[in-house]
Amino acid sequence: MSFQRLLSAAGGLLGLALAGLLVVPLFALAMSTSERDLVAGIAHPMFLPALFLSLKTTLISLGLTIMMGTPLAWWLASSPSRLTKPIETLIELPIVIPPAVLGVALLQTFGRQGLLGEVLWEAGVAVPFTSKAVIIVQIVVSSPFFIQAATNSFRKVDPDTLIVARTLGSSAISAFFRVVLPVSLPGVTAGVSLAWARALGEFGATLLFAGNMPGETQTMPLAIFYALESDLRLAVVFSLVLVGVAGIILAGLKSLPPLARAFTWGQP
Amino acid sequence: MQTKLVWPCLFPLAIAFSVILSGCVQPSADQNIKTELLVYAASSLTEPFTEIEGAFEKANPEVDVRMVFAGSQALRLQIEQGAPADIFASANQAHMDELIRGRHIKKSRYFASNELALIVPNNNPAGVETLADLASTSLLVLGSDNVPVGAYTEQLLDRAELGLGEGFKARVQGQAVSFENNVRLVRSKVEMGEANAAIVYLTEAMSPKLKIVPMPGNLRVHIRYPVGALVGSGQPLWARRFITYLLSARGKQLLSEHLFQVSQ
Numbered sequence: 001m002s003f004q005r006l007l008s009a010a011g012g013l014l015g016l017a018l019a020g021l022l023v024v025p026l027f028a029l030a031m032s033t034s035e036r037d038l039v040a041g042i043a044h045p046m047f048l049p050a051l052f053l054s055l056k057t058t059l060i061s062l063g064l065t066i067m068m069g070t071p072l073a074w075w076l077a078s079s080p081s082r083l084t085k086p087i088e089t090l091i092e093l094p095i096v097i098p099p100a101v102l103g104v105a106l107l108q109t110f111g112r113q114g115l116l117g118e119v120l121w122e123a124g125v126a127v128p129f130t131s132k133a134v135i136i137v138q139i140v141v142s143s144p145f146f147i148q149a150a151t152n153s154f155r156k157v158d159p160d161t162l163i164v165a166r167t168l169g170s171s172a173i174s175a176f177f178r179v180v181l182p183v184s185l186p187g188v189t190a191g192v193s194l195a196w197a198r199a200l201g202e203f204g205a206t207l208l209f210a211g212n213m214p215g216e217t218q219t220m221p222l223a224i225f226y227a228l229e230s231d232l233r234l235a236v237v238f239s240l241v242l243v244g245v246a247g248i249i250l251a252g253l254k255s256l257p258p259l260a261r262a263f264t265w266g267q268p
Numbered sequence: 269m270q271t272k273l274v275w276p277c278l279f280p281l282a283i284a285f286s287v288i289l290s291g292c293v294q295p296s297a298d299q300n301i302k303t304e305l306l307v308y309a310a311s312s313l314t315e316p317f318t319e320i321e322g323a324f325e326k327a328n329p330e331v332d333v334r335m336v337f338a339g340s341q342a343l344r345l346q347i348e349q350g351a352p353a354d355i356f357a358s359a360n361q362a363h364m365d366e367l368i369r370g371r372h373i374k375k376s377r378y379f380a381s382n383e384l385a386l387i388v389p390n391n392n393p394a395g396v397e398t399l400a401d402l403a404s405t406s407l408l409v410l411g412s413d414n415v416p417v418g419a420y421t422e423q424l425l426d427r428a429e430l431g432l433g434e435g436f437k438a439r440v441q442g443q444a445v446s447f448e449n450n451v452r453l454v455r456s457k458v459e460m461g462e463a464n465a466a467i468v469y470l471t472e473a474m475s476p477k478l479k480i481v482p483m484p485g486n487l488r489v490h491i492r493y494p495v496g497a498l499v500g501s502g503q504p505l506w507a508r509r510f511i512t513y514l515l516s517a518r519g520k521q522l523l524s525e526h527l528f529q530v531s532q
Contacts, residue, residue, distance in 0.1 A: 104460075112393075113461045128462050129407070129445035211446025211457070212412065226449060229341040230414035 026243060033236050041237025049215045050223035051241065057131060057219060058199045061138035065195055069146045070188075074176070076147070077154035088151065095144050102140060103208025110136065110209075133210035134217050138199035146195035153187025154180065186257040193253040200246055302332040305506050306352055308343040309335060310359035310416070310493070312382070312451055312469050316526040317357070323522065324513050331506055339450040340416055347372055347498065354501040355510055357493060360416040364494045376496035379514050380528040384417075384424055384489050385473040386481040387458050387466055394464035399483050400432050402465060403439040409454055409463040410440075412447040416491075417454065421467045423489050431484070471527045493528075 041047060072091075076084050094102060110127040111117045120127060127133050157180050165175040181188070203221040210217040212226065220242045227235040309317045314337045321333045336343070336353070344363040347353055348370060356373060358364045359382075367373045388396050394405045402408060411418030425437035445463070448454045451472050457463040459477045469491065473480050495514060497507035513519050520530040 107460055107462060111460060111462050207449075207453070208456070211409065212448060213444070213446050217446070226412060226414065228345070229339065229412075229449060232345060 029236055029240060029243075033233065033240060037233045038237050038240070041234050042241070044234060046214060046218070046223050046227065046234075047238065047241075050218050050220050050238070051245070053131070053134070053215065053218065054200060054220040054242075055245075057134045058138060058196060061135045061142065061199050062192065062196050064135070065139055065143040065146050066192065069143050070150060073147050073150035074154055074180075076151045077157075078159075091147055092144050094140050099141065099202065099204030100208060103137070103205035106133070106137060106140065106205060106209040128209060129211045129213065129217060131210075131216055134206055134219060137205045137209050138202055141202050141205060142195040142199040145198055146191040149191025149194060150184070150188050153184035153191075156187070157183050189253055189257050193250050196253075197246060197250060200242070303330055303503055303506055305331055305333045305354050305503055305510060307333060307335050307355045307357065307510065308347065308351070308353040309337055309355075309357040310340045310343070311337045312359055312417075312471060313337070313357055313493070316523045316528060319522045319525075320514065320519055323518060324510060327513070328506075328509070333510070341414065352500075352502075353498050354503050354507045355495065355497055357495040357514075358416075359491070359493060360419065361492065361494055362419075363416075364496060368496070372499055373496040374499055376494035377511070377515070378492045379495050379511075379519070380493045380523045380530050382491040382493065382528055383470045384420055384467055384483075384491070385470040386483055387455070387468055387473050387478045388464065388481055389458055389461045390477055390479055391461075392479060393461075396465045396481055398481070399428055399487070400436075402443065403432075403436055405443055405465050407445055407462070407464040408440065408443040409446050409448060409457045409466040410444045411451060411454055411467070412449050415449055415451075417451040417468060418447065420489050420491055424467065424483075424487055427487050427489070431486075474527060 076088050097105070107128060108114050109116055110120065110133070112121050112126075112128075117127065127136065161179050161183075162175055165179045166172070170178065201221055202219070203225065206217070206219060206222060207225070212218050212222050214223075218226070220238060224235050224238045224242070227238055307317065307321070317335055317337070321335055325331060325333055338346075340358040340360060340363045343351075343353075343356060344358070344367055347356060347367060356364070356367065357379070358376075361376075364373065364376045368376065386396070386399060386402070388394070394401075394407070396402065396405055411421050413419060413422055422437070425440055429436045446457065448457070451468050454466045455468050455472050455475070455478075458466045458468075459475060461477075465481075470480075495511055497504060497511060501507050514523075520532075523530050
């Protein structure tokens with residue numbers, strides 16, 4: 001009994017230490033700035049274009065991730081095919097690859113002399129150094145998180161409920177939206193927020209594949225990196241705003257499943 | 269049932285954990301104690317300084333020189349934040365001056381100089397033949413104005429306006445698709461064939477994948493590298509000796525092998 005109490009005390013302490021490690025640096029960041037720095041940072045010409053570009057590109061990449069990732073995750077979760085396991089592993093690999101290497105890999109794919117790039121170039125489509133490159137990087141680094149979370153929560157859906165819905169005359173698509181999605185919504189939303197957060201913070205691959213051009217490819221993390229070279233206070237302010245915006249959106253996403261549940265339960 | 273399965277799995281973990289911990293506790297106890305000299309150097313100095321490190325250690329076996337390479341401004345920031353450097357070698361005087369003003373360094377000396385070069389990929393896809401062509405070259409990559417290579421590039425373009433007409437600098441900058449944060453990032457974009465042209469240090473231009481486009485001699489920008497010992501260094505004597513070595517005939521030879529210019 002007392003051993004168990006010791007164990008739970010140790011666990012609590014370890015957990016507290018980790019929570020501290022995650023939160024204290026943010027607190028230190030906030031402490032190191034002043035109101036005047038904050039105003040000056042927000043008024044800086046680099047700030048608004050970078051924030052706007054970050055929000056725009058991450059929303060587009062998130063939309064594309066959800067659109068393309070949901071059917072893929074559903075297939076991974078429900079198909080009896082033996083291919084699902086190796087494909088699932090392959091899809092998760094970008095999580096492991098260092099972003100800078102991913103940037104080089106993307107250049108070798110979409111670059112002028114890249115695998116697909118040569119054809120694209122002939123067709124007049126240039127990807128590197130454009131907002132398109134930023135979005136592609138974000139999809140590559142963030143969608144594995146979404147696919148993983150969505151696949152796992154789709155797997156928890158009882159296949160019988162689907163069969164029931166189908167026998168009651170529901171089409172496959174409507175069964176997915178009315179039966180599968182409501183049940184798996186918490187997991188899917190967790191995947192959405194994780195993917196979005198990863199895309200918002202993406203830096204290394206963007207730096208190589210998209211370059212740094214204000215208004216075109218300079219997202220918040222790149223702006224922070226460049227500010228860091230000239231003015232530390234500016235970089236701190238930019239980071240704080242990024243953390244604040246991300247905090248608001250993530251908190252909003254977390255409150256989404258209960259809201260949605262209330263909404264779907266309201267339906268007959 | 270559960271515990272039977274869990275405990276055997278935990279043993280290797282526990283062993284791995286203790287190995288990692290013991291590695292953290294005693295890193296240098298096994299070797300005979302060497303004096304450690306920490307040199308912070310601009311990333312453009314990577315090749316010659318790596319060789320100088322080897323040569324200096326050979327001549328002074330009791331010293332272990334460790335090099336940290338990064339952009340001069342990043343190194344300056346780290347030093348201002350209390351990094352334990354003994355020596356700082358910068359790619360421009362501005363960052364050195366800031367550290368002198370902050371009393372991190374007493375005085376600095378120039379030990380090498382460099383110049384700018386216009387580079388294109390080997391196959392020169394945009395057919396850049398002169399500096400003037402840059403005003404009409406797409407996919408141009410330049411250094412950002414807050415890093416040394418970018419600041420020097422601005423000087424070059426300012427000077428070029430005297431011959432190529434007002435607005436040349438703005439036209440060239442308008443062609444840029446990216447402003448990179450250090451000279452290596454600039455070079456890599458051309459090496460990978462993604463950029464049509466870029467301006468880097470001459471010492472960075474020696475790559476089989478790159479071609480140098482000659483620029484008029486009157487546009488030459490003099491880039492001088494200062495070095496200084498940190499006031500807070502625990503090894504002031506060795507720091508001084510390293511700087512003396514850098515300025516010696518052997519140091520100059522190693523620098524000039526990598527195309528840095530040294531005073532004779």
